[in-house]
Amino acid sequence: MATVRKAIIPAAGLGTRFLPATKTVPKEMLTIVDAPIIFYVVEEAVQAGIEDIFLIQGRGKTAIEDFFDASYELEDRLEKDGKTYLLDRLLKIRSMANIISIRQKQPLGLGHAVLCGERVIGNEPFAVLLGDEIMLAQSGKPNATQHLVNLHKANQSTTVAVMNVPERDVSKYGIADLSAISEGYFKVKSFIEKPSIAQAPSRWAMPGRYVFSHDIFTFLKEAKQSLAGEIQLTDSMNELAKQKDVFASTFSAERFDAGDKLGYLKANVELALRNSELKDDFSKYLLELAQRIKG
Ligand code: G1P
16 A cells, blocks of 8 residues: 655745745745744645645745755854854754755746656555645644545545635636535535636646646646646646545634735744743733724
8 A cells, every 4th residue: 555755845936925035035934933934844844744744846946945055154053152052953854754846947837836746656556745835734643644644545546635614716716516425524426626606617726736646647737727827746646636536625724825925924823822932922912002003
């Protein structure tokens, strides 16, 4: 039985929504409390049992691989200064997983980014985590990727996370047409990328967490550029669903689209409230702020 040990994290986007910051800093390196967005995504993968993480990157993104690399000078300084807590944190980050970086040489979209991982994934199932979505697991519950990995263990088929979105938002996402198997678990009939309200078969949107069987590559290799001139992952998933069983599931984690300014700010607030150093003072501040806004 094939277990999921590998993950692809596409991180090649230009991050135009965060200009001017992203002129020099990759959007995945923008900070949430005290760690970059990509840290939380990699942490989710590692907690789900992933060992090898393939970052699909564009030009100018070397800061991401440097973040997961050793920094001897800094580590030496922290050790000499007795800052063991910080040192331990850095050492943990650089041994979290095997981080392998792959260049996407043309900006041809998400489907193309995933296809860039074909040779390294080989014949195994693999997870895909979009690099600007943060999923915060509820305590004691599996995180979103872990949940998909668990389902894949049982169904041995491509399984994707879905969430219900308001009608006005269907045109922002890949949307799935589903038939229910049990509460929150579905068989997929079809997928469509960013449909209009009139075209949308449902309000079940894909938030960017997937576990694929390797046969998705058969379809990605054949895929043509479509919406926005890009090779859309959703198109190949739709082809896959015509021929094989594909499943979808809701998830309990809280999701933040950190690639969007409001989502990014919300993720900062939520994670600050979960941070033992900050939570007391920060929640006091938020309560005062709420009073001020109301008054
Ligand atoms: C991508 C995918 C889309 C998915 C979305 C989640 O779109 O193409 O299917 O629903 O991520 O955020 P993007 O947001 O990159 O345009």
